[in-house]
Amino acid sequence: MTTLRRRLYLTLEPTERGGTLERIFEIILITTIILNIVAIILESIPEIEAQYQEIFDHFELYSVIFFTVEYVARVYAIVENPKYKNSVWGRWQYIKTPMAVVDLLAFLPFYLTFLPIDLRFIRIFRLMALFRMFKITRYMQAMIIFKKVIAERKEQLVLSFIFIIFILVIISFFMHLAEREAQPDKFGSIPEAMWWGMATLTTVGYGDVVPITPLGKVLGGLFAIAGVAFLALPAGILSSGFFELLHNPQSKKHTCPHCGKDFHE
Numbered sequence: 001m002t003t004l005r006r007r008l009y010l011t012l013e014p015t016e017r018g019g020t021l022e023r024i025f026e027i028i029l030i031t032t033i034i035l036n037i038v039a040i041i042l043e044s045i046p047e048i049e050a051q052y053q054e055i056f057d058h059f060e061l062y063s064v065i066f067f068t069v070e071y072v073a074r075v076y077a078i079v080e081n082p083k084y085k086n087s088v089w090g091r092w093q094y095i096k097t098p099m100a101v102v103d104l105l106a107f108l109p110f111y112l113t114f115l116p117i118d119l120r121f122i123r124i125f126r127l128m129a130l131f132r133m134f135k136i137t138r139y140m141q142a143m144i145i146f147k148k149v150i151a152e153r154k155e156q157l158v159l160s161f162i163f164i165i166f167i168l169v170i171i172s173f174f175m176h177l178a179e180r181e182a183q184p185d186k187f188g189s190i191p192e193a194m195w196w197g198m199a200t201l202t203t204v205g206y207g208d209v210v211p212i213t214p215l216g217k218v219l220g221g222l223f224a225i226a227g228v229a230f231l232a233l234p235a236g237i238l239s240s241g242f243f244e245l246l247h248n249p250q251s252k253k254h255t256c257p258h259c260g261k262d263f264h265e
Contacts, residue, residue, distance in 0.1 A: 029070070
């Protein structure tokens with residue numbers, strides 16, 4: 001017999017095999033999140049905020065109540081997941097997960113505004129409501145695949161980023177030697193030269209710091225070309241990970257969040 005807590009857990013947790021009730025809740029939640037994003041954007045326009053402030057306030061109240069009830073319900077029903085079956089420790093473990101933190105930040109800023117603190121901090125807390133948009137990732141299959149790729153290729157990604165930082169230091173060192181006498185205010189030290197190095201490696205090229213000596217220009221051109229290849233490393237790792245995950249038959253296997261068993265599409 002399905003208990004109320006079990007029914008609540010099945011409704012709240014997204015799954016490809018969800019029923020009508022699960023789909024209805026999913027639609028309501030995603031719609032609420034999208035409307036929150038739209039409201040936050042529109043509220044940043046002074047004219048619209050002044051004209052529709054009352055509507056924004058009412059919608060914010062609805063959103064806070066909705067997300068608060070949802071969070072409490074998730075914490076209450078999460079023990080139905082075998083991973084968090086302990087009524088106290090299991091719930092605490094769940095509360096510390098990234099998605100649970102996102103769920104908490106979706107409504108916590110509203111309650112913090114009632115504290116006797118500086119109004120500047122209250123504005124910051126209200127901006128934290130943007131975390132609500134991250135809640136939608138729970139229901140996006142693409143984000144699930146992305147997280148799997150990141151988890152499987154995290155070692156290669158970390159190594160590639162370490163390599164990029166290593167190259168950045170070398171580039172900054174050589175540009176410091178080449179330009180320090182001509183531009184002591186911009187290349188006077190390696191940390192100062194690193195700003196130019198980051199802009200060059202990322203191919204952004206702000207133009208506020210540029211080499212002016214012949215040697216500096218030659219090195220700058222070489223580093224700019226090399227930057228394209230260096231940044232291709234993490235992109236190549238991610239693309240190969242996506243290819244393997246999407247074309248590997250084993251990638252079609254999923255774990256049911258309700259029973260913990262594996263099934264194939």
